[in-house]
Amino acid sequence: MNIERIIDSGYYWIDDKARRTSLSLARKLSRRNFLSKLGMMLAGAAAFPLLPVSRSFAQNSIQEVGDPQSCEYWRYCAMSGSICACCGGSSTSCPPGTQPSPISWVGTCHNPVDGRDYLMSYNDCCGKSYCGRCSCHRTEGDKPVYFNSTSSTVYWCFGVEDTSYHCTVSLVLGSTDQ
Amino acid sequence: MRIITAMALGLTLASPLLFGQIAPEQISVETMPAPGTNWFISKTGGSARVFDAETGEMHGLLSLSDWTPAVTMWNPSKEFYAAESYFARGIRGERTDMVAIYDYDNLRPIAEVIIPNHMARLGVRAHLALLNNGRHLAVHNMNPGHSVTIVDVQDRVFVYEISTPGCAVNMAVGQNDFLQICGDGTLQLIQLDLSGFEQNRERSEMFFNVQEDAVFDRAAKTANGWLLLSHTGLLFEVSTDDDEILIEEAWNIPGAADIGWRPGGRGEFLSVHHDSGLLYVAMHEGGVDTHHDRGTEIWVVDLNSRRLLRRMEMESEVGTLLVTQEDNPKLLVQPFGGEGGGTQIYNALTFVLERSIQAPGAQMFEDF
Numbered sequence: 001m002n003i004e005r006i007i008d009s010g011y012y013w014i015d016d017k018a019r020r021t022s023l024s025l026a027r028k029l030s031r032r033n034f035l036s037k038l039g040m041m042l043a044g045a046a047a048f049p050l051l052p053v054s055r056s057f058a059q060n061s062i063q064e065v066g067d068p069q070s071c072e073y074w075r076y077c078a079m080s081g082s083i084c085a086c087c088g089g090s091s092t093s094c095p096p097g098t099q100p101s102p103i104s105w106v107g108t109c110h111n112p113v114d115g116r117d118y119l120m121s122y123n124d125c126c127g128k129s130y131c132g133r134c135s136c137h138r139t140e141g142d143k144p145v146y147f148n149s150t151s152s153t154v155y156w157c158f159g160v161e162d163t164s165y166h167c168t169v170s171l172v173l174g175s176t177d178q
Numbered sequence: 179m180r181i182i183t184a185m186a187l188g189l190t191l192a193s194p195l196l197f198g199q200i201a202p203e204q205i206s207v208e209t210m211p212a213p214g215t216n217w218f219i220s221k222t223g224g225s226a227r228v229f230d231a232e233t234g235e236m237h238g239l240l241s242l243s244d245w246t247p248a249v250t251m252w253n254p255s256k257e258f259y260a261a262e263s264y265f266a267r268g269i270r271g272e273r274t275d276m277v278a279i280y281d282y283d284n285l286r287p288i289a290e291v292i293i294p295n296h297m298a299r300l301g302v303r304a305h306l307a308l309l310n311n312g313r314h315l316a317v318h319n320m321n322p323g324h325s326v327t328i329v330d331v332q333d334r335v336f337v338y339e340i341s342t343p344g345c346a347v348n349m350a351v352g353q354n355d356f357l358q359i360c361g362d363g364t365l366q367l368i369q370l371d372l373s374g375f376e377q378n379r380e381r382s383e384m385f386f387n388v389q390e391d392a393v394f395d396r397a398a399k400t401a402n403g404w405l406l407l408s409h410t411g412l413l414f415e416v417s418t419d420d421d422e423i424l425i426e427e428a429w430n431i432p433g434a435a436d437i438g439w440r441p442g443g444r445g446e447f448l449s450v451h452h453d454s455g456l457l458y459v460a461m462h463e464g465g466v467d468t469h470h471d472r473g474t475e476i477w478v479v480d481l482n483s484r485r486l487l488r489r490m491e492m493e494s495e496v497g498t499l500l501v502t503q504e505d506n507p508k509l510l511v512q513p514f515g516g517e518g519g520g521t522q523i524y525n526a527l528t529f530v531l532e533r534s535i536q537a538p539g540a541q542m543f544e545d546f
Contacts, residue, residue, distance in 0.1 A: 103322055129269050137444075139467045144395035145300065146346035147361035147388050148322060153395075153444075155299055158322050164269040 062172055063113040071136035075120060078107025079136045080152030081168035084125055086134035092169055094125035099160040100169070101126055105152055107141050108176060117176040122152065123169050127162035209283045210238055213253075215504050219546060220512075220521060221249055221301075222539035226260070228285070231508040231523050234535045238285045242278075247298060247305035251546040252312030252331075256282035259331055261306055261317045263297050277315055277329045289334045296321040296339070301541050303446050304347045304397055310354040314374045318348055326356075328374045337374035342366065347395050349404045351418045357404065359395065363387055365416060365423050382423040385414065394441070394448075394469065400481070401452040407459070409469045411441055415481070431479060432486040434461065442469045445498035446542055451507050451526060455481040458509055458526070460496040461489075472496055472514050478529070488529055500543035501526050508532070512540045 066073040068091040069083060075091055076083070088095035104123040111118055143150045157163040216231040219240075226240040226249045240249060243262035251258045258280040266272040275297045279289040296319035298305055305318035313332050319325040319339065324346050328337040345358035345366045354374075358366040363384040371377040386393050391408045398405045403417025403424070411431040417424045434440065439461050441448065447460035457480075460473025472495035478488040494513035502508045507526035521535040521543075 127270060137470065139470050142467065142470070143361075143388055143392055144346075144359070145298070145302070145320070146324070146344065146359050146395055147392070148320065148324070148346075153300060154320060154322065156322070162265070162270040163273060164265065 062111065062118070065111075065113045069134055071134065071138065074109055074111050075170040075172070076136055077109035077138055077140040078105070078120065078142055078150070078152055079122060079138050079168060079170060080142075081124065081136065081165070082131040083134035083136050084131070084167040084169045087131035087167045089125065089167065089169060092171055094169060095128075095131070095167065097128065098125040098166050099127040099162065100124075101157050101160050103158045104156055105148070105150055105154065106173070107150065109140070119173040119176055121171045121173050122156070123171060124156040125166045125169060126157035126160045126164060128164065128166040130165060131167040208238075210285065213546065215506070216502050216508050217546060218500070218502060218510060219249060219251070219544040220537045220540045221246070221542045221544065223541065226258075226544075227537060229521075229535060229537065231502065231510065231535075234523070234533050236535075240280050240285050245297070245299040247300055247318070248303045248542060249544060250306050250308055250315075251544070252308055253546065255312055255332075257288075257331070258282070258285070259306070259308070259315050261293075261297055263295070263299055277317065277331065279331060279334070291329050291331070291334050291336055293317060293327045293329060293336050294319070294339055296325060296327070301445070302347075302395065303542060303544070304349060304395075307348040307350040307356050309350050309356060309370065310372070310374070314354065314370065316348045316350075316356055318346060320346075326368070328370065330374055340368060340376050342368070347397055349397055349399070351403060352420070355418065357416065357418065357423070359393055359397075359406065361388055365425065367418055367421065367423050369421060378421055380421050380423060382425060385425050385428075386412075392469075396446055396448060398448045398450040398457065399452070400450050401455065405448070405450055405457065405481070407441055407448060409440065409442075411435060411439075413457075429484055431459070431461075431477065432484065434477070437463075438465070439463050440465075440468060440471075441473070442471045443473055443496060443498075444470050445512075447473060447496060447499060449499055449501045450481065451501045452503055453505070454507075454527075456487070456501070456526070457481055458499060458501050460499060476509070476511065490524075490529055498540070498542050500545060502545045510543045512537070512543070
C-alpha cells in the first residue's frame, strides 16, 4: 500500500513539474518562437547523419578543363557512342525530347585539373534515332559484355519507353578518394 | 472510213516485220542455285548478302532488322535463322523481338517466332547458337541482366528463357549444350534436354581474372571446342566431355608480347580453320586497354605446333574477318570503313590476295 502511495506521489510530482515548466515557458516565450526552435531541432536531427556526405559534396564543385564536344574531354575516358553535347544536350543533359536511361555503365576518369579520380556514370539518352555526331569510343577500364557494369559495348537504353539509342552523357558520381 | 480501217489492219500485220523478229522480253525472278564451295554470308546493319568467294558473284540478299545480332544457317534444313527486333514506328512504338526463318530458294521470311523483348541487339556472332542438330536456336538477351532465349526452329515455337546472370557468349558444344564466359573468370556449361529445357548447369574453376586480363567476348569455334583469347594474347582451348568442362593450359600468341603487339578489334577478329588448326587473328601494336583497337596485321598461328606462321600486313585496319571451312579455305577480310576496295578474299593457305568484292557496310561474315 505504501509503495502505491509513493508511486502515486512520484507521478504527481512529475505532473506538477511539467505543468509548472510549461506555464513558465508559455509566459516567457511566444508560440512562434517555440515552433521555430522545435523545427530547428528536428531539421538538425534529420540532417545529422548526412553531415559527412553532404560536407564532401558541398566541399567544392568539379574543376573543369577541356571541350565537352571533344572525345578527348577528361570525363569521356570510358565513353562509347555519340556525345550528347554535340546533339543538343550537354555532357550531363540529354537533348530535347529524349529519355535518359536510369541504368548506366561506369568508369573511372582522372581529372587533370585537380589530379583526382572520379567515378563516372555513362547514361544513354534514348527514344530517338542515332544522333551520329561526335562519335567517341574510349576504353579505359572497359570490360567485355559478360561483365556489363563496365562494358561500353552494350546499348544501355533500359527502363525507358522507347529503347532506341540516341546519344550518351557522362555524370560524376563522386571522387574515388571520398 | 474503209481506207482508215484497211491502213490500221495493214500496220498491225506489218509491225512484226517493221520491228524485226525480236520477241518482247518478260521479267523473271531468279531462285537460288545450290550452294557451292566457299559461299558465305556478308551481314550489314540491316541485311545479309550471299556471295561466292570463288567468283566474287553475289547471289541474293536477306532483309533483316537493323538490330539483328547475327544470321546463321542449318544446311540440311535449307533455312536461314536470324534474331530480329522491330519498333512499330521505326525507332519508336511497340517493340517486337522475334526469330525470323528464311527459306533458301527465295531468301524470303517463311515463319516468325515471337520471343521476349530482351534481345541484346549487339552484332556478335556468339549471340546466336544452333543446338541439337539445328533444332534449337539460342538467342542472347541483356535486360540488362544476361539470359538466353531458346527457340525450337523446327516446330517454330518459343521454348523458354534461361537466366544466366553474369555470363554471356553462347558457344554450342556437345549435342544440345552451350558454354558461356562469366565475369567471375569461369566458364558455365548449360545442358538442355531434348525439348530445349535446361537439364543441367555446371561451372568451371576460375581460369582468368577479368580485372587483370579479361578474356574477349569474341570466340572462335575449333574442331573440338572453342578458342578463347585474353586481352594480352593468352590463348585458351576449351571443350566439354558430357558435363565436364575442359580448359587446356593457356599459351601466348607466339612472339606478340615480346614486341608489344596485342589482339583486338570491335568486330569478329579471330577465326580458326578447323581441319588445319590455323588461327587467323587481327593484331595491333598497343598496351593496356587497347582491346578495341583494330588490327593492322593478321597473324596466322598453327594451333597444333603453336608456331606463328605468318604476319599479313593490311593496307587498312581490319573491321572483321572469317576463314571458310573448305579444303581450299578462303580468308575473308573486311577493311574498316569500307576502305581498301571492299571485302578482300585471300587464299587462306598461301595468303595471296585473290580478289576484292564490293560489299558495302559488311560487319560480319558467316560461312555456310
